[in-house]
Amino acid sequence: MRLFVALDLPQEVKIRLSAMCGGIPGVRWVKPENYHLTLRFIGEVPGYMAEELDIALASIRAKPFELSLSGLGTFEKSGRVQSLHVAAERTPGLAHLQAKIETAMQRAGLPPERKKFAPHVTLARSDGSSLNKLAGFVQAHNLFRSEPVMVEHFVLFSSRLGKEQAVYTPEVEYALAA
Numbered sequence: 540m541r542l543f544v545a546l547d548l549p550q551e552v553k554i555r556l557s558a559m560c561g562g563i564p565g566v567r568w569v570k571p572e573n574y575h576l577t578l579r580f581i582g583e584v585p586g587y588m589a590e591e592l593d594i595a596l597a598s599i600r601a602k603p604f605e606l607s608l609s610g611l612g613t614f615e616k617s618g619r620v621q622s623l624h625v626a627a628e629r630t631p632g633l634a635h636l637q638a639k640i641e642t643a644m645q646r647a648g649l650p651p652e653r654k655k656f657a658p659h660v661t662l663a664r665s666d667g668s669s670l671n672k673l674a675g676f677v678q679a680h681n682l683f684r685s686e687p688v689m690v691e692h693f694v695l696f697s698s699r700l701g702k703e704q705a706v707y708t709p710e711v712e713y714a715l716a717a
């Protein structure tokens with residue numbers, strides 16, 4: 540199974556994000572139902588490992604917190620833009636949950652995540668050819684702010700890579716409690 544741990548977003552936020560998107564030829568826009576904020580990418584694991592990871596995630600105790608999306612950005616690799624995202628504020632509540640998940644995943648046997656946590660929701664993917672247009676889009680929408688939304692659970696998703704876009708299925712929801 541190909542797995543990742545993420546926050547789902549309320550429908551209103553997905554609608555606001557998707558309303559902003561469009562108008563750049565050559566980029567692949569993420570479908571609104573696929574919007575999420577990844578807390579930990581796991582990747583392909585065998586079934587027994589998925590069970591271990593589920594047990595570890597279920598043992599996490601963390602409090603609900605507010606999530607705010609704020610500003611746009613791009614990720615680049617070798618000078619090519621790979622994706623466009625809306626950034627999330629790295630608040631203590633979000634950082635705390637991410638750290639707890641990272642610790643739980645390592646205890647369950649995964650190697651440490653090497654990349655620094657940069658919370659974001661990917662809006663589009665690009666082959667790198669639309670650099671100028673993406674830069675213009677980021678500038679035009681950089682004042683985007685979402686109303687803070689209360690995060691009361693996180694989700695273990697499975698991902699099947701499709702022809703056009705991956706299909707994400709919520710497998711388990713884990714509640715946050717005060």
Ligand code: 2AM
Nearest residue numbers: 543575576577579580622659660661698
């Ligand atoms: P991205 O949106 O920034 O590409 C499911 O693939 C989720 O896991 C995506 O949100 C993706 O982030 C994230 N992810 C992190 N590392 C990944 C990797 N090495 N391969 C695929 N997805 C990864």
